[in-house]
Amino acid sequence: MSYVWYFAYGSNLVRDRMGRRTGNILEAKRARLEGYRITFNKRGNDGTGKANIAPNPGDTVWGVVYRCPPGALDILDGYEGVAGGHYARQKVRLRLDGGDELDAVTYVAGNAFIANSLIPSPKYLQTILRGAREYDLPEDYIRRVEALGTQRSTGDQDRPV
Numbered sequence: 001m002s003y004v005w006y007f008a009y010g011s012n013l014v015r016d017r018m019g020r021r022t023g024n025i026l027e028a029k030r031a032r033l034e035g036y037r038i039t040f041n042k043r044g045n046d047g048t049g050k051a052n053i054a055p056n057p058g059d060t061v062w063g064v065v066y067r068c069p070p071g072a073l074d075i076l077d078g079y080e081g082v083a084g085g086h087y088a089r090q091k092v093r094l095r096l097d098g099g100d101e102l103d104a105v106t107y108v109a110g111n112a113f114i115a116n117s118l119i120p121s122p123k124y125l126q127t128i129l130r131g132a133r134e135y136d137l138p139e140d141y142i143r144r145v146e147a148l149g150t151q152r153s154t155g156d157q158d159r160p161v
Contacts, residue, residue: 002070005104007031007092009038009063010051011124012076013131018066022075027067030135031094031102036061040120040149042086042109049118049149051128052109062137065094065104073105085110125149 003026012018019025037056040049053061066072073089080087087107094102120128125146132142 003067004070004073005065005094005102006068006073006076007033007063007065007094007104007106008131009033009053009061009106011127011131013064013135014127015064015131015134017127017131021079022066022068022072024069025066026069028135029065029096029102030137031063031065031096031104033061033063033092033094033106035059038145038148040118041114041116043113043115043118044124046121048121048124049115050109050120050124052114053106060141062132062141064131064135065096065102076107080107082107086113119151120149 006012008018012021015025015028033053035055035057036053037059038061039052039054041054042050042052044050077083077089082088087109089105090108092104092106094104096102128149129142129146132145
C-alpha cells in the first residue's frame, strides 16, 4: 500500500476538516516549507482570498504534513478545484521538527485565480488560525498570518508567481 504525504498550510490544517475530506489520517507532523511565504492571493468563488504559497527566499510557511491513505489526494483534488484550475499539486521538500526532511505534495493556486489585494473572510481566517494552534505552530508565525489576513496587501506582495 502506497501512502502519500500531504502538506497543509490553509484550512486543511484543522484535523477534523481534513479527516472529513479524506477519511482516516494515519499520521500528522508539524512541518515547515522553507523558501516560501504564505499569502491570501487565491481568489475564491466567494470573491475572498484563500491561502496560497509563493516562492520567497528567506521566508517559511508552517503547517502540518499528513500521511494519507492511497487516493486521498484524488479526493482533495475535488475540494481544491484542481480540474477547474483553482489549484494544482506541487511537490515540496519539508523540514520537520528535529531537522529531518520529507518529500510531500501541496496545492498552489493556478495563475488564472491569483488576484491582488484580497483578504480572507473572517471565518476562513479563524479556521486557519484554529488549525495552526491545534498543531502548536510558532506563535510569531500565527500572529503574522493573522495580520496578513486582516489587511489588504499592496505592491509586489501578491503578484502572480
